[in-house]
Amino acid sequence: MSIDLIYTGKYGVLNAQKLLNSTSNNINNVNTEGYVRKETLTYTSCVDWGVGATYTRRLYDQFVQKQMYTDQGNKSYYEAYASGMDTADRILSDETMSLANATTKFFDALSTAANSPTSAANRNEAKGQLENLVGRINSANNTLVDSLNEVNGKISDEVADINSYTQAICKINDEIRVLSLSDVATNNEIYMQMLDERDRLIGKLSEHVAINVQIQSDNTYEVYMDSGMLLANGDTYATLVQGQNEFDVTKSEIHLTYNSIAGGRKDNTDVKLTNNSIGGALGGYLNSTTEIRNSMREIGKLTVALADALNVQNKAGFTLEDIAGSNLINVKGVYATSTNDTQGLYCTFNEGQGSNVQGYDFKVSFSDGDLHVYRVEEDERMVEITADIPAADIVTNGNNTTITLNEYGLTFNMNASLNQLKNDKTVFYVQPTLMVGSTVESNVSKPEDFAFASAVRTGTKADNYGNATIVLSSCTNTGADFGVSVDPATKKPVFNTGAPSQIKIDAQGNYLIYDNNNTLLGMAPASTKGTNVFANAVTYDLATNSFTNTPLAGNNGYPGYDVSINGTVKENDEFYVEINSGGQADNSNGNALIGIRSQSIVRSTGSSQVTTFNDGYANLLGELGTSITTATANKDAAAAKLEQTTKLYQSTAGVNLDEEATNLVMYQQTYQACAKIIEASQTIFNALIGAF
Numbered sequence: 001m002s003i004d005l006i007y008t009g010k011y012g013v014l015n016a017q018k019l020l021n022s023t024s025n026n027i028n029n030v031n032t033e034g035y036v037r038k039e040t041l042t043y044t045s046c047v048d049w050g051v052g053a054t055y056t057r058r059l060y061d062q063f064v065q066k067q068m069y070t071d072q073g074n075k076s077y078y079e080a081y082a083s084g085m086d087t088a089d090r091i092l093s094d095e096t097m098s099l100a101n102a103t104t105k106f107f108d109a110l111s112t113a114a115n116s117p118t119s120a121a122n123r124n125e126a127k128g129q130l131e132n133l134v135g136r137i138n139s140a141n142n143t144l145v146d147s148l149n150e151v152n153g154k155i156s157d158e159v160a161d162i163n164s165y166t167q168a169i170c171k172i173n174d175e176i177r178v179l180s181l182s183d184v185a186t187n188n189e190i191y192m193q194m195l196d197e198r199d200r201l202i203g204k205l206s207e208h209v210a211i212n213v214q215i216q217s218d219n220t221y222e223v224y225m226d227s228g229m230l231l232a233n234g235d236t237y238a239t240l241v242q243g244q245n246e247f248d249v250t251k252s253e254i255h256l257t258y259n260s261i262a263g264g265r266k267d268n269t270d271v272k273l274t275n276n277s278i279g280g281a282l283g284g285y286l287n288s289t290t291e292i293r294n295s296m297r298e299i300g301k302l303t304v305a306l307a308d309a310l311n312v313q314n315k316a317g318f319t320l321e322d323i324a325g326s327n328l329i330n331v332k333g334v335y336a337t338s339t340n341d342t343q344g345l346y347c348t349f350n351e352g353q354g355s356n357v358q359g360y361d362f363k364v365s366f367s368d369g370d371l372h373v374y375r376v377e378e379d380e381r382m383v384e385i386t387a388d389i390p391a392a393d394i395v396t397n398g399n400n401t402t403i404t405l406n407e408y409g410l411t412f413n414m415n416a417s418l419n420q421l422k423n424d425k426t427v428f429y430v431q432p433t434l435m436v437g438s439t440v441e442s443n444v445s446k447p448e449d450f451a452f453a454s455a456v457r458t459g460t461k462a463d464n465y466g467n468a469t470i471v472l473s474s475c476t477n478t479g480a481d482f483g484v485s486v487d488p489a490t491k492k493p494v495f496n497t498g499a500p501s502q503i504k505i506d507a508q509g510n511y512l513i514y515d516n517n518n519t520l521l522g523m524a525p526a527s528t529k530g531t532n533v534f535a536n537a538v539t540y541d542l543a544t545n546s547f548t549n550t551p552l553a554g555n556n557g558y559p560g561y562d563v564s565i566n567g568t569v570k571e572n573d574e575f576y577v578e579i580n581s582g583g584q585a586d587n588s589n590g591n592a593l594i595g596i597r598s599q600s601i602v603r604s605t606g607s608s609q610v611t612t613f614n615d616g617y618a619n620l621l622g623e624l625g626t627s628i629t630t631a632t633a634n635k636d637a638a639a640a641k642l643e644q645t646t647k648l649y650q651s652t653a654g655v656n657l658d659e660e661a662t663n664l665v666m667y668q669q670t671y672q673a674c675a676k677i678i679e680a681s682q683t684i685f686n687a688l689i690g691a692f
């Protein structure tokens with residue numbers, strides 16, 4: 001009898017000790033990161049003195065745990081995405097850095113100067129404000145480049161962290177597998193600590209990349225990216241490699257390779273991951289760099305549009321030194337990246353087509369032995385536009401090939417023939433607007449360079465019968481394709497051959513247009529009432545001695561200037577246009593320069609909409625702000641979801657001190673009671689011995 005009691009008490013004490021160990025361990029690790037609450041279960045037995053086997057297990061919900069990993073990845077993605085774009089948003093939104101404010105100040109100063117076209121002081125102020133505007137553009141783009149480099153540095157840190165976690169998970173998977181196949185896994189505290197550590201590592205990994213976890217029969221975990229790429233199992237772990245894009249040094253690319261934990265096995269797998277397939281903080285930072293580069297392209301597009309409008313208009317007038325105006329802002333061409341060291345592509349912006357320029361990159365490929373031109377969308381999709389290019393715009397001249405993209409305001413100049421490029425299968429990648437903001441320069445070296453006077457002026461014949469007068473309604477372009485060009489020797493404006501310079505009224509009140517040689521060029525009908533005569537005129541065909549239906553202005557706005565005749569005209573009234581020699585006090589071209597402020601000169605990328613410079617800049621800020629606001633809202637939602645999931649997970653896996661304290665008291669009492677059984681059996685045994 002006493003022997004039975006001793007065994008019963010012994011096993012009871014040992015069982016209570018295990019229960020006490022479990023709850024004590026829970027209490028000790030209440031603040032331990034990654035610790036999962038343990039519970040010891042006892043199974044009854046009528047054979048082994050009333051106490052059966054004990055089994056210690058980890059308490060957690062696997063489904064909730066997986067959801068927690070997903071929520072953590074989402075939260076980290078939006079945090080990184082918003083953080084990566086935050087600097088760009090702050091730079092462009094800051095009033096002291098605002099391009100819109102600088103542009104407004106420049107046009108205000110230009111307006112003051114144009115109102116007093118001979119004032120050197122006012123011209124100097126306009127010159128200073130132009131330099132300030134260009135400096136703002138330089139500073140904004142350079143700061144975005146710095147922000148891009150900073151985010152690329154964070155991407156490097158993310159890659160290093162991910163690699164350390166995938167290797168550690170693989171190693172601990174292998175150790176868990178070895179223990180699980182042995183006889184010491186059950187109730188083994190070290191084994192359960194390894195399981196806790198593996199879960200902690202996977203939780204950490206989920207912050208950096210979106211993951212999916214699969215449990216295997218040997219108790220190892222296979223960890224995959226959401227895109228399906230394996231990151232770690234019990235034998236292999238992925239290594240991410242950060243590299244630069246072949247054509248864009250500012251763009252980070254992530255490649256995935258595999259390593260065997262055993263070593264010695266060569267795996268040639270090399271997978272290039274797309275930004276949207278990664279998720280987590282790494283995916284967020286990668287996608288934020290796309291937004292930053294798009295912002296840089298938009299700044300470049302705005303700069304080209306404004307510079308082109310100002311340059312073309314300034315060239316349409318002449319300066320205080322009585323010479324033709326030149327560029328106010330220099331926009332440099334861009335060299336493409338080439339797969340052939342001896343063949344290059346130089347991209348230039350077409351004069352007068354600044355409003356066609358959009359924020360696209362372009363790829364010109366001869367990789368299959370034929371010409372393919374691609375437009376690279378903001379989301380990095382490539383759209384082939386080869387079929388849209390007229391054959392006449394692809395020209396080979398000796399060892400040079402030119403592709404003109406009028407729709408985009410660009411020309412590609414390549415230093416090889418089309419056949420040579422096809423034979424060599426060369427590929428070019430060009431980013432026309434990405435770095436324009438960093439390289440643009442002011443071209444105004446002295447205040448006299450502003451061409452406030454128009455290249456032409458108008459006159460009314462003194463003895464006309466009617467009371468009408470002629471006024472210059474616009475003067476926007478000069479050059480060989482227009483009515484006025486610049487004499488290279490004197491730098492003064494001169495009429496080109498056949499330029500319209502005289503207007504005579506016929507018996508029907510029509511406006512007949514002649515050149516300086518009195519050659520009839522065309523006619524604007526009386527119904528126009530003298531408004532923009534050249535724009536509303538049709539040409540005259542000398543061969544048929546009749547007027548055609550062909551507009552005199554053509555497709556390019558020829559002759560680059562226009563006039564309106566206001567008042568009542570009579571037959572044989574004459575009006576004329578002449579070179580504005582000695583007209584330095586004239587400010588008609590200055591007024592046209594000021595008018596650019598309200599002109600629609602900036603084309604929205606991917607749209608036919610054209611807006612003013614300030615509206616285009618506001619659209620850039622709006623799009624960037626919307627992206628950040630959306631990312632922040634998504635981050636807050638993801639954080640709330642993660643908090644909810646974490647609480648649900650911790651309700652099972654977390655340590656509740658009140659519950660553990662209650663268990664501790666209960667197990668302690670059980671231990672003491674079982675000890676009393678042993679003490680009672682000893683007393684009985686002693687009494688039996690004493691009876692003899």
